[in-house]
Amino acid sequence: MTSQGGARQPKYQRIADALKAAIRSGEYGPGDRLPGENDLMATYEVARMTARQALAVLQNEGLAEARKGAGVFVRAFRPLRRRGVQRLAREQWGSGRSVWSADTEDRELVVDQIEVREGTASERVADALGVSPGTPVWVRGRRFVLDGKPVLFATSHLPADIVAASAIAQIDPGPGGTYARLAELGHEPVHFREEIRSRMPSATEAERLSLALGTPVIQIVRTAFAQGGRAVEVNEMTLDSASYVLEYDFDA
């Protein structure tokens, strides 16, 4: 078993490939414990370091995660499906539901680390809103925790001249959230642009999202535009990539 095929590949890589195949075939399902270093050393007749490297490959690729003192487990990946277009449809927030409720199905969502404050537009936010840096904005920050796992944090920026006197400047913006309020203020969002990037997290981000080793973050920057093209919100979101599948549906 240790000598077959792929002679070019290092040993730990061949062991990792065998483990991956076993995960794909269902031999090890989500949440199952993978063979430990001692098991791999015996099965493949390799040194401890080789066994450790093989398990590290699976962790680095986000297929498995180590639990302190308990071993390495197949990641129980049950991602949220975030339907980019449908979730922002006017029927959603216009009827008083939150945009987020579209993502979470029947799962338990907790919103924490809520922050609502006045601030000024950074260069990046100013650029997106089409105003000068330093222009007063209202900042709405929050984190989403699903089934006990933080999955996303978001910071939204809205022009103060529009929202300062409204419920958007309050902790609870009311039914339908900020978009429903913007509509009442005569600045209904009619168009959205989402920009998506992916990169490794900073130490702070990894902590805030309780990220397992080897898990990138997805960054989404959404700009909401009112009739006439004025940008009325810029929302910077940071997502645990292991918790999300993003979906966009559109016509040719």
Add this chain to the structure above:
Amino acid sequence: MTSQGGARQPKYQRIADALKAAIRSGEYGPGDRLPGENDLMATYEVARMTARQALAVLQNEGLAEARKGAGVFVRAFRPLRRRGVQRLAREQWGSGRSVWSADTEDRELVVDQIEVREGTASERVADALGVSPGTPVWVRGRRFVLDGKPVLFATSHLPADIVAASAIAQIDPGPGGTYARLAELGHEPVHFREEIRSRMPSATEAERLSLALGTPVIQIVRTAFAQGGRAVEVNEMTLDSASYVLEYDFDA
């Protein structure tokens, strides 16, 4: 300098933060060489391992990349802007242009590792196409290299009963690519769905895309639907996350 603020943070993290601030402020621009281990040891009065860890943080977050024997450099990030909706508009491929040409502006695009062959649908592909596993499909694989850097590889699967006798089964599918040919065959794509995930690359993927350390991949699975809802193509794409910004524009 070594003692100020953030006493909770490890030293290497504080040095990394200082370097990041210097990058943000423009003190070090894209492609610039960052201070080396010796410089950091002298400036911050730290051990070599601490200096090395600080530089590793920047590489792991994708902000910098090591060049063998030359040092660590600020990544020259000039991502492609991939406009998800506009690039697939009928006017694009209907007029004989390739979908890809919409992403690359004036930059030099080379397509290599082209593979066109008959195959059978895996369980995942079959599921997306709404056929039984093992159903004959045509497989079109290729890699895109921009300005000398591989940025994406893609494998497209199309039902053999539709495309076997067409130019889609040839290396060069002709002007407007497979979508223009599908339209001629009476299976014009009218709707698309793109699913986006992000994760760390496998060793093979990292090699195929010449990925710098600490660079995740973005996976896009696109399904193209014809009138009536039949899936006529499933395209699995793997992108260098450092080379792409994905953009989706849509109405509320």
